[in-house]
Amino acid sequence: MAELAQLVTQMEAGQLPLEASVAAYARGSELVKYCAGQLDKVEAQVKVLEGGMLKPFADAEELA
Numbered sequence: 001m002a003e004l005a006q007l008v009t010q011m012e013a014g015q016l017p018l019e020a021s022v023a024a025y026a027r028g029s030e031l032v033k034y035c036a037g038q039l040d041k042v043e044a045q046v047k048v049l050e051g052g053m054l055k056p057f058a059d060a061e062e063l064a
Contacts, residue, residue, distance in 0.1 A: 007027060
């Protein structure tokens with residue numbers, strides 16, 4: 001996530017040459033796919049722990 005945030009910052013600054021921007025975009029796409037895959041894995045683990053159903057997070061007010 002930190003690398004992805006850094007790439008976005010660099011690209012938004014508009015200071016990268018075209019070739020570097022294309023490379024940064026490609027790397028960012030790879031990182032997004034990786035993060036999405038990791039999130040899917042964690043979600044599947046949570047479903048197992050919750051008996052096959054995802055439950056919403058409790059609001060901060062409910063925890064108080």
